[in-house]
Amino acid sequence: MAEVLAPQPPLTPSQEKVYFHSGSTPSYRLVSSTTTPITTIPTIDISNIDSPDPAVRLALAKELISACSTCGFFYLSGHDLSQTLQESTFETMKRFFSLNLEEKMDAHVQKNPAIRGYEPQGETRLDPNTKADFKESFTMGDCPLEPEQNYTSKTGQQPPSKLKRPQNIWPSTAPWFREGLYEYYNAVLPVSLKLVRLLALGMGLDEDSFLDSFFNFPITGMRPLHYPPVAPEDKETDSQNIGLGAHSDFSYLTLVLQTPSLNALEVLTPTGQWISVPALPNTLVCNVGQYLESQSNGRFLAAVHRVRNKTGEERYSLPFFLTMDPDANVKVILEKGRDGEEEKRKFEDFNVGDLYIKKVLPARKKHPTSIKYREVPESEWTYDLLLQ
Ligand SMILES: O=C(O)CCC(=O)C(=O)O
Numbered sequence: 001m002a003e004v005l006a007p008q009p010p011l012t013p014s015q016e017k018v019y020f021h022s023g024s025t026p027s028y029r030l031v032s033s034t035t036t037p038i039t040t041i042p043t044i045d046i047s048n049i050d051s052p053d054p055a056v057r058l059a060l061a062k063e064l065i066s067a068c069s070t071c072g073f074f075y076l077s078g079h080d081l082s083q084t085l086q087e088s089t090f091e092t093m094k095r096f097f098s099l100n101l102e103e104k105m106d107a108h109v110q111k112n113p114a115i116r117g118y119e120p121q122g123e124t125r126l127d128p129n130t131k132a133d134f135k136e137s138f139t140m141g142d143c144p145l146e147p148e149q150n151y152t153s154k155t156g157q158q159p160p161s162k163l164k165r166p167q168n169i170w171p172s173t174a175p176w177f178r179e180g181l182y183e184y185y186n187a188v189l190p191v192s193l194k195l196v197r198l199l200a201l202g203m204g205l206d207e208d209s210f211l212d213s214f215f216n217f218p219i220t221g222m223r224p225l226h227y228p229p230v231a232p233e234d235k236e237t238d239s240q241n242i243g244l245g246a247h248s249d250f251s252y253l254t255l256v257l258q259t260p261s262l263n264a265l266e267v268l269t270p271t272g273q274w275i276s277v278p279a280l281p282n283t284l285v286c287n288v289g290q291y292l293e294s295q296s297n298g299r300f301l302a303a304v305h306r307v308r309n310k311t312g313e314e315r316y317s318l319p320f321f322l323t324m325d326p327d328a329n330v331k332v333i334l335e336k337g338r339d340g341e342e343e344k345r346k347f348e349d350f351n352v353g354d355l356y357i358k359k360v361l362p363a364r365k366k367h368p369t370s371i372k373y374r375e376v377p378e379s380e381w382t383y384d385l386l387l388q
């Protein structure tokens with residue numbers, strides 16, 4: 001990855017560090033035990049996001065910029081995802097995860113060259129210092145060949161001829177699963193794109209500039225997750241029993257729907273404290289991903305987070321990961337200070353697809369696609385490896 005962040009200062013004995021999964025290379029952030037100035041994440045109400053009054057939109061944009069630069073996480077309220085849709089989506093997830101293992105394994109991730117599909121409990125371990133992740137999950141994402149995604153009406157083009165088969169894999173005994181997920185996917189994608197407009201505005205650019213340049217048919221991912229409750233045996237093994245290990249998201253923006261009222265998601269603040277991010281009714285939890293962090297030259301933070309479900313109840317969540325068009329070439333935005341001088345560059349300009357493949361293959365080392373290209377030098381990997 002083309003990251004040129006200065007090396008971390010050496011740790012003193014009193015400092016604990018947290019490993020987090022960021023893709024190819026091991027990454028660490030400091031954990032501090034001093035009192036944190038951030039104890040909760042802000043809420044942004046976007047009910048007025050389509051206001052014809054530019055001043056209203058600009059005020060919202062500023063709130064968003066502030067949230068992204070303070071801790072990189074925020075609650076989103078006033079989105080237009082109906083309560084009925086949210087409830088039916090949870091029902092769809094619950095019904096899928098309660099299928100027997102064989103039916104779920106019918107869509108196992110290993111059967112899909114694009115590295116999407118079902119992953120049973122314990123199949124991933126984002127943090128090598130913990131036990132395997134206790135969650136089970138299913139991943140689907142952008143695909144020009146699936147009619148639900150309306151590729152031609154979105155892009156004015158026919159699907160690329162190099163695409164021979166759909167990139168998603170679906171369980172054959174559960175057509176309702178695909179249907180239910182697409183209903184949510186097609187509702188949440190426009191919400192995420194509205195946030196992209198707001199980001200451009202907040203960064204002093206034309207509202208449509210990012211959308212027009214980088215989000216014509218972006219890489220997306222949607223991952224229903226099921227976290228059975230973890231019962232920590234004792235305090236010592238507490239931090240080992242993890243639903244999903246510490247990581248930062250490999251996306252531009254992530255929008256998460258989570259089981260209302262449960263408290264399991266934890267975020268590492270910039271000052272190094274874990275804070276809890278409980279599910280608030282009718283909100284999505286949103287966060288900055290690594291692409292936005294890079295584009296903003298680190299001004300916005302791809303915060304480290306993890307999930308530990310110690311509630312004794314089943315938890316379901318549904319992250320929607322918005323990335324950018326795979327062929328987009330993104331220039332890092334360097335701010336000018338009061339003195340007119342450009343800030344110091346911390347990240348390099350990047351090609352979205354190139355960066356994506358360099359993160360995705362190492363993150364799933366045992367997957368047949370990763371094994372196939374293990375001997376090929378990383379510099380020769382291209383996004384098209386996933387499109388076979
Ligand atoms: O389950 C959650 O609330 C968060 C999931 C998450 O962080 C992820 O899938 O990247």
Ligand SMILES: [Fe+2]
Pocket residue numbers: 247248249254305
């Ligand atoms: Fe995440």
